[in-house]
Amino acid sequence: MTATDAELVARVRRGDLAGYAELVTRHRSSLERFAYHLLGSREDAEDALQDTLLRGYRAIDRCEQPERVRSWLLQILINRCRTRLTRREPIVRDAAADQALDRAVVPDESEGAAWREEIQRALAALAPEQREAFLLKHVEELTYEEISALTAVTVPALKMRVSRACERLRQLLKDVYHAG
Amino acid sequence: MRDDELLEEDPMLAAVVRELRRPVAPTSQAAERALATLTGERRRRRAGWPLAAAAVLVIAWSLSHMSDAARPVRFALQAPASAQVTLIGDFNDWDPHQIPLHARAGEWSATVRLRPGRYRYSFVVDGSRWVADPQRAATTDDDFGTPTSVITVAH
Numbered sequence: 257m258t259a260t261d262a263e264l265v266a267r268v269r270r271g272d273l274a275g276y277a278e279l280v281t282r283h284r285s286s287l288e289r290f291a292y293h294l295l296g297s298r299e300d301a302e303d304a305l306q307d308t309l310l311r312g313y314r315a316i317d318r319c320e321q322p323e324r325v326r327s328w329l330l331q332i333l334i335n336r337c338r339t340r341l342t343r344r345e346p347i348v349r350d351a352a353a354d355q356a357l358d359r360a361v362v363p364d365e366s367e368g369a370a371w372r373e374e375i376q377r378a379l380a381a382l383a384p385e386q387r388e389a390f391l392l393k394h395v396e397e398l399t400y401e402e403i404s405a406l407t408a409v410t411v412p413a414l415k416m417r418v419s420r421a422c423e424r425l426r427q428l429l430k431d432v433y434h435a436g
Numbered sequence: 437m438r439d440d441e442l443l444e445e446d447p448m449l450a451a452v453v454r455e456l457r458r459p460v461a462p463t464s465q466a467a468e469r470a471l472a473t474l475t476g477e478r479r480r481r482r483a484g485w486p487l488a489a490a491a492v493l494v495i496a497w498s499l500s501h502m503s504d505a506a507r508p509v510r511f512a513l514q515a516p517a518s519a520q521v522t523l524i525g526d527f528n529d530w531d532p533h534q535i536p537l538h539a540r541a542g543e544w545s546a547t548v549r550l551r552p553g554r555y556r557y558s559f560v561v562d563g564s565r566w567v568a569d570p571q572r573a574a575t576t577d578d579d580f581g582t583p584t585s586v587i588t589v590a591h
Contacts, residue, residue: 273478276474288467298460306470310470310474371455394456395453
């Protein structure tokens, strides 16, 4: 039977590193995706994620709701990403490098690649707090209450940020979106 | 419009979100690096010697083994389908970035200069998978449950 997150956290607290590896395997995809889309850079996202996973293991005793360890790791990651965002210039997404990586790994139809690039460009044009709220709400599918608990931002403010993010994305992408 | 309905009502935003929910490719090595670091830390902690005492012992050992020159030891693994293989062990603090192996006809190898002694080690394949050396004995004193081999370099 598959262990629950809470059971894995209990194992980690007893010093079981393999239990942590299992937790990481379970949640890495979501964490990785969030960091990449929020920071707009593979390199920064990798650093933020690595930092998060190290901090998560070392502070596992401070995870108050083991059954929601994914949210707890996400909270650490949000803070790591925020720190990175405040230390640097606005995102200039390295589209050429990303495309090269995409081509190297997944040969893809050019139309799909162009659409992805437009999305990344539009995402990068959002204010960081709007991008963060949009990703948590619609990509990571958290509730506003959950996001509020993670980000220390009120629910009404989060709703405003998500709404503005959606509106801006609509504006930025309406000319390049082809239905179907 | 409620947020829950937004994606149903707006096909363009729904397409954006669909795209953003896809896993990032290529998968990063961040998780592997973090786990390797934590594994290394635990191994060092389990060694149980305070740093200063360990340093004194290392110096004493070095002085007493001045004549025990390091000698080349070849490590090799048949892994034709792998993209990357590195070597970790007691000799490099289990750091998966220090000793990359080089591939030739499906065999990955590296030659490391080691002083006489007993070393535990493992290969890390494609950044995450630990593989014991099929050509040498497995350790019996590894309490981490990871595949590990042992080599003794003679005086």
